[in-house]
Amino acid sequence: IKKIALLTSGGDAPGMNAAIRSTTLYALHHGIEVIGFRHGYNGLINNEFIRLDEPSVREIVGRGGTILKSARCEEFKTCEGMKQAAKNLSAQNIDALIVIGGDGSFAGLVKFKQFYSGQTIGIPGTIDNDIDGTDHTIGFATAVDTAVNAIDKIRDTADAFERIFVVEVMGRKSGFLALNVGVACAAEHIITFENFSNPGIELQHIATKVERIKKHRGKCSHLIVSAENLYPGGANKLASDLADYAAIECIPCILGYIQRGGDPVAKDRILATHMGAHAIQELLAGNSDIMIGIEGQFCKPIALSESVEHHKGVNQNLLDIQESLQDLR
Ligand code: F6P
DSSP: EEEEEEEEESOOOHHHHHHHHHHHHHHHTTTTTEEEESSHHHHHHTEEEEOOOOOOOOTTOSSSSOOTTTOOOGGGSSSHHHHHHHHHHHHHTEEEEEEOOOHHHHHHHHHHHOOOEEEEEEEEEEETTTOOOOOOBBBBHHHHHHHHHHHHHHHHHHHHTTEEEEEEEEOTOHHHHHHHHHHHHHHSSOOOOTOOOOHHHHHHHHHHHHHHHHHHHHHOOOEEEEEEETTHHHHHHHHHHHHHHHHOOOEEEEEEGGOSOOOOOOOOOOOOHHHHHHHHHHHHTTTSSEEEEEEEEEEEEHHHHHHHHOOOOOOHHHHHHHHTTTTTO
């Protein structure tokens, strides 16, 4: 291998820069030239790239966002877009493409193999942690901490006024953020894909819980952490439905994009550094069409197609435990 390209794609995640840095430095250590395409797959189609060397990745290990910029790219879903991207890679004699992103980006990379014959590797970077085949994705730990810090502040004011809040966290179609943030904030109730059935049952459940906790502990604050894209109409609708259903006054709060920003915590920097370098090790071993996963303390290759096909659910036991902690006799 003489020359590789990398890009960041989809929702940015804290730690993507650390992954760019380690991939670049580990490749340079092995005498491999590195270029970075900007703005995700758009850069590949438009041939927008920069040369990555030591100065360009210096002091970025602890910086949020991505120096290569990120984007979602509709054009890359078309044959024409993919053909153009493959042409640009061939014109520069690029032996391998590394994509740091989430499952949407990986699905694109799997399809791209019809047009590109070089090696391809995915590095999982998303705050959602929803990629099968890896215990953790880059950015998840930081996003959990960011949300927990914000919700701890909401808890202070909720306690002071003995109010009920519903806080909506990101996660797209998965509940890893909701569950982990909810546990870390000792939320009285967590609404996630694994325990939600329908709005009516949810309202009944919350109303009963609010009443029971009030009876057992006296009037107190009540924090509900909810996954986004779950309750129809989101946190705002849930709050207004609770008012209609049981005259419960509940304040909605959507955390939003702050969960994607900020400097990566040490755990994400270490994970990104490990995965980035491991991607180069896999390339040097001649492997392709894989994602770098982490299991325990070791990185391992997973077929990209598998990581895209399977759904990863949250730990049901942790969800049950959290529920029991809020249900004393
Ligand atoms: O996948 C990361 C994520 O932040 C999700 O949690 C969220 O649903 C989505 O991206 C938002 O996407 P966009 O940046 O396109 O609004």
